[in-house]
Structure formats: structure tokens, C-alpha cells
Amino acid sequence: MKIGALTLDQPVALAPMAGMTDTAFRRLVKRKGGCGLVVTEMVSSEGLVRGIDRTLEYAEYTEEERPVSIQIFGGDPAVMADAAQIVEGMGADVVDINMGCPVPKIAKHQAGCSLMREPSHAAEIVRAMASAVKIPVTVKMRAGWNEKEINAPLLAKMVEDAGAAAVAVHGRTAAQSYTGESDWSLIGRVAGSVAIPVFGSGDCVLPDQVVSRLRDTGARGVLVGRGALRNPWIFSQAATLAAGRTLTPDVALEDRGAFLLDYIDLLMRERVGESAGFRHTAPGVTAPEPARGRERWVINKVRALGAWYTKGLDGGAQLRVAINSTDSVGALRQLIHEFFGAPALVGG
Ligand SMILES: Cc1cc2nc3c(=O)[nH]c(=O)nc-3n(C[C@H](O)[C@H](O)[C@H](O)COP(=O)(O)O)c2cc1C
Known part of the structure; x- marks a missing residue:
């Protein structure tokens, strides 16, 4: 599976x-294995260009994450092109454009999903970025703005013509937000309307769903979102199934606990500025916060992940x-x- 000249080990x-x-x-x-590409949280193009520390932090990554795609949002073609150059200068493998975010704060500034309502402008952004950088420019979109404006197949063709190397489609409209279901037949139609690879997105929570979407829909790749927050092993499990092997029994509870403890350790290290390997940052990042603020930040991050990660576990609600x-x-x-390491608590 390739995005431009970049080869992904897994789709x-x-x-x-x-x-x-x-x-x-x-x-x-x-x-945990099996993940062919990671995409950052969305990063403001304006913030990147202005060199705002907080924004630059969102774009940081380490070598072991490669290949890495940095997703940016914004509506001004010139600013998006400058931001793409910054992303390229940080050494990222791919720069992705957010055309799917329905949140009004983003979408009201000719950015996020509102770009789907202005396909020519969206294509202009892609054109400006593709001529500013050598790394592949990709687009992540939704099905459309609402059920009356479903235009992902058309927009995909337009951004392909403007120089996009791949597109990803979350098969819900902006109006749907996260209700209903992702429309994989629409994703298949998008795949049929362009020559570049199409990643489908939405509702792959189990490894066999990932495999069947890859097999049956025409999408050449799958993005896994919430399923990975619940089960970070989903990528390796899907790769096992795709290779025709049977899955080993469920991930052991202790391993699930170890994942959370490792997450805490990495977050703590991150904020105290200890070496986290070779990090790619733009200049001017990483002023360590006071210890108390750091601890609060880590707790909030673990709470956010915990909201997803504990779903479906015995005793998860508690x-x-x-x-x-x-x-x-x-x-x-x-x-x-105690929860993950002491079996006596399970089922409580
Ligand atoms: C908490 C959360 C944050 C998200 N943030 C972004 C984002 O920054 N950029 C983006 O393109 N999509 C974002 N999405 C959408 C996901 O990338 C994905 O398309 C969507 O969740 C459907 O896939 P899933 O069912 O596998 O989660 C977000 C989704 C969730 C749940």
C-alpha cells in the first residue's frame, strides 16, 4: 500500500x-504492532505559522512512530502551504488536511468540514500545499455536509486532480457528527471514483471488521479511531486475521494495565523534558511546566483515555x-x- 512514494507496511x-x-x-x-501509519491530532495551520508553542507540541513525534502523518486544519491556501512546509521541515512523512471536523469553532472559519461546502476552495488549498512540499498531501473528509449535500466522491476527484496523494473518508456527514453509522457503500463509491488510495473510516471496533472492510469495500486502507482507544491491539489482531491466522485469546488483563502504566510514564517523561528518544520539534518548544500542573495534565489525559479504554471491561464503569x-x-x-494486576477485583 503506497501513499505517493511512501510505502506502508500495513494498510x-x-x-x-x-x-x-x-x-x-x-x-x-x-x-503493539500492525499499525501502518499514525496521524497526529489536528494542528492549527495558523498556530504552526505563528510558532505558537502549544500548537507545535501537538505536532511533535518520535522516530519510532514512523511513518507519521501530521494533520493540519485551516482555510487559507497560503497559510496552509506555509504550514505544510513547516510540517515537511519537521521531517513528517505525510501532511494531511482536515476537511471533516464538524465542530463550529473550526468549521466556521472555512476549515474542517465546511471546506466540503466549497469544493473549489478546498481544491485550491490542496493545490497550494502540493506545490509547496515534496511529501504527500492527503485529505481527510466526511461523506458531506449533511444528507442533502453528500459530495465525497466529487470532492475526492477534485482533490486528486489538485495533487492529493490519498484521501480518507469518514462515512458520516458533519450533521450526523457521531450518530448513525459510517456509510461504507459511499466509501466504496469514493474508491471507485479516484485512482489514488482511499482509506475508509468509521465503526471498525473489532479486528474482523477491519479485515472485512478491507476485503469487501474497495477501500485500500482503513483508519481505526475509537476502536484503538478501546483496544490498542486491534492493529496487530487485524494483521493476524488478514494473514489467515487465528487470534490468540484476548489480551491479558495485566497487559491492559501495563499499557495504561506505560502511557502514564511516557506522559510524565514528556512533560519533565527527559529524553523521549529523537524528537522532531520546531524551534522554541518544550518549556517544562511546574510539577503540579504537569501532574494534573497527566491525570486529565488518563481520564480522557480511560473513558474509552475501560468500556467493555468487567468492572469498567467502577x-x-x-x-x-x-x-x-x-x-x-x-x-x-490493583484493578488490572489483582484478579480478585475483576468482575467487581
Ligand atoms: C475524540 C475524537 C477526536 C477526533 N479528532 C479528529 C481530528 O482531530 N481530525 C480528524 O480528521 N478526525 C477526528 N476524529 C474522527 C476520527 O478520525 C474518525 O474518522 C471517526 O472517529 C470515525 O472512526 P471510528 O469509528 O474508527 O472512531 C475524531 C474522533 C474522535 C472520537
């Missing part, structure tokens, strides 16, 4: 998720409540250790 990628797919989470997902009432990283580690 399954970690979807961009604001607040969730930070560098720590992406690293851990990669370590664990969520407990995580949400924990106010130190030490107590959080202890709680995770």
Missing part, C-alpha cells in the same frame, strides 16, 4: 483524534469513576495496578 492506520492520539499514545500503539476521582499520579498508578 491500517491510527485515525487522527484530537485530545487522544498524542505522541505517547501513538508510540504505544506502534509498539474503574472509570475511580479514575475520575483520583487526584495524584501515584494514586492513579496504584488504582491501575
